Amino acid sequence: MLKPLSPSRWDYTTAAHLLNRAGFGGTPAEINHLVQLGPDQAVASLVDYETIPDPVVNPAWAHPDPDRIKHYQALRDAATPEARRLLILEQNQFVQRSMVELRGWWLHRMAYGPRPFQEKMVLFWHGHFATSVEKVRDPYYMWQQNDLFRRHATGNWELLLLESGKDPAMLVWLDQAQSRKNHPNENYAREVMELFSLGEGHYTEKDISEGARALTGWSLDRINQEYVYRPFLHDNGEKVFLGRHGNLDGDDVIAQIVAQPQAARFITGKLWNYFAGQMPSEELNEALAGVFRENNNNFKPLLEVMFRSEEFYDAEIIRNQVKSPVQWLVGSVRMLECELPPPILCMGMLRQLGQDLFNPPNVKGWDGGITWITTNTLLTRYNDAQSLVRGTPPNLTAADFAPKAGGQGGQKVAHFAAQLRMGGVALDKIFTPAELANKNELVASLERRLLQAPLSGQQEQTLNDFLAAKPQLTHDDILTVIRLVMSTPEYQVA
């Protein structure tokens, strides 16, 4: 189990696989660079990102609001209902504007940032601790949680669970901020075990109610916008949680969870599934959990072993994962060497494709895998490919920008979005003159760049027929061929 991959298998295919899964894919030049490095150095170049400078500047509003209390007072003292309505409207507009910016900021990090693997982990943790702005309604909290996932991306399991539990967005999302000793709210206590660390069947209903009692006191300071421990909300009675007795508090709850062997198995299985595209066998997951525990529940050593292992490069694993919408969009931009669309368009596209960042469908996160693909998301991918390649705006309407539950907003945004332009593909950037001059070379080059594998004989024939029918290949014809390669089932997997 988990033997390192033989260097003899290290080539364009396996290096591309690593870059697709531990990052968001890349250009043939980037893949070839990894081939040159050899498997160990290639993995290290992605996973050992701490020494790579990260110059990305945070959004201007990514800090506590110094005038928070004034805003509350203004709202309370509004002279008329109309004045109050305007204040609320202004606040809502700020939330919407900032959240569009935040989505763009994060996608930009994924597409162009110096640490793609770190962002891939942030995306994992976002799907794992799935928190939605629909309820949190505070861009600063959403940014802060995102930043927390980045800081702890490959860190320690117990520390991550502790910090994510005390994170303001989570305190709001799962109602821990409203929990108090006489009325403990069980929402977080339940989900931290069911969804974040153990899975159903590894705790009792009694553990939930006792855990909720222990967690009382974890609270949110809404003025300073930070976690606060409030002793007067804490239940100081005796509790029994997962077999441990005492006047337990929230930190004890997390420590006791992580002490369960299942807490390692749960997260190593989920990580393998995220990176390899399928759940590990029981035997493989025991081996992964073993590595994880030997390394004191630190993620980085585990991930290094994973990405070097033979199992990760099995024929069942390579090119057998459905790209998530984010992977599809960011990966396309990287492989096509074109610009990421403006944030508002990215948001609309990802919503249509089923993965609106900062807005997962519920606390279970995105289901992933084949559920990304429906008849309409597939057609949308094929049509969005056209937009990316040609730089024409995608087909978005007001409803794609409206708040999720109710409301009719979005008209203005849609109108604005329709005016925006995108970069499109520059042919001389991705093809050599020789490739542009030779129809067979053109198709082979696209296969290397976009699929890192050949299409079927019939598919190649279809593309060759298309090219053969054009006596004089135009710029437009070549863009169409790129789009056609992206409009195949094969392009939807990596």
Add this chain to the structure above:
Amino acid sequence: MKNEITLQTRRQFLRTTMLGSALSWTVPAFLADTFSALHAGAADSATQIVTGKDATILVVLQMAGGNDGINTVVPYSSDDYHRARPRLGLTGDQIIKINGDVGFNAALAGFKDLYDAGQLSVIQGVGYPNPNRSHFRSTEIWQTASDADRIEKYGWLGRYFDNACAGADPTVGVTIGNQLPEAFFAKQPKGIVFNNPQNYRFVSGEHAKMGGADMTEESYKKLNELEMSGNAPEDNSGGSIASLPAGMPMQGGRAVDFITRTALDAQVSSDEVRAIAARVKNQAEYPASQLGSSLGLVSKLIGGGLPTRVYYVSQGGYDTHTNQIGTQQRLLKDLGDSLKAFTADLKAQGNMQRVVVMTFSEFGRRVAENANGGTDHGAAAPMFVIGNQVKAGLLGRYPSLAPADLYQGDIRYNVDFRSIYAGLLEDWLKTPSAPILGRQFENLKVV
């Protein structure tokens, strides 16, 4: 039947062959036969085919934003009502009386006609235990039919598709809108979503040339077809890539096989939907609203014989915190008029017997009006079920508006919405409800 195989029937053949063949994911063999037979006869069929020509259809209509149920079905004789709503309380000709106690908001004249014709069931006081007042969360509870303290991953209609429609045509569920509603979330995602049939398609971008074939579109179709060599897909992987172990490409059950099947579904359903929308004409006048056009489209698709069991349409704007009267009147008039047109259209088509419409909203609103001429988020509200087969009239009883009977300012529910889901699943869609709803709810016999 014609002897020549057109492109269209060839793709349908491919799809049905894939469904029935050993490489498909979950489809039992007997279904393959059904599908081949159904598709063979489907081309000109004017009726539903998925489970026989008399299959029933459910139309779910979401009133998004939280409709004020109290001013929709108005308890006009209640003093508590008028005390709680000095400005918003409806009186006189703002009401169409149903009986001595309750009446429709006068904007719902369309509903009164349906009610008198025995086609409308009004279920009073529908809600669920521990009501949640967040749009987001309460919508989710209605969409997934979960308990208020449980998160469910899949929607109630998605679980219906998973449980009762394995291997069905992708058009078994159709949403008119932009996004798949959470109610459709499923283990094996099914159902199609579109606003405008013209957008539910591969857009070639090539300018239509008179008489000339669209090469981009034809190429796309060929790139997404199962190959016609007659071999199993293991054998037609075409080129090889040096470093991939033998046998690697395209084994049964690989993700790309699933996507290829979905691509065929997309082609076939996209062609069908656009053909039907162009061919079938509405036989009633719909309001010029989003809801009107959605229902007009649903009617066309039913008339055109799309093998759909569940349609989903929605109408937004019910979050009436300020100046409620005019906004709600406009929305309810649109609702009543659209549904009246829809039923008239279906009747003219001869399909009224096969269709039931169910409305829902994530919550009702507070009994007391607020200071802005509106109402805030509440709890229970009435639901409407429409069709020839429904148990017409007022069902359940109107919850008390007496201050002592309220729970945190809201009326208390009498009927759990899941007992209506249970009734529709069992008696209309003819499938056991417990596996879908998680447990056996009392079946409120609405049909």
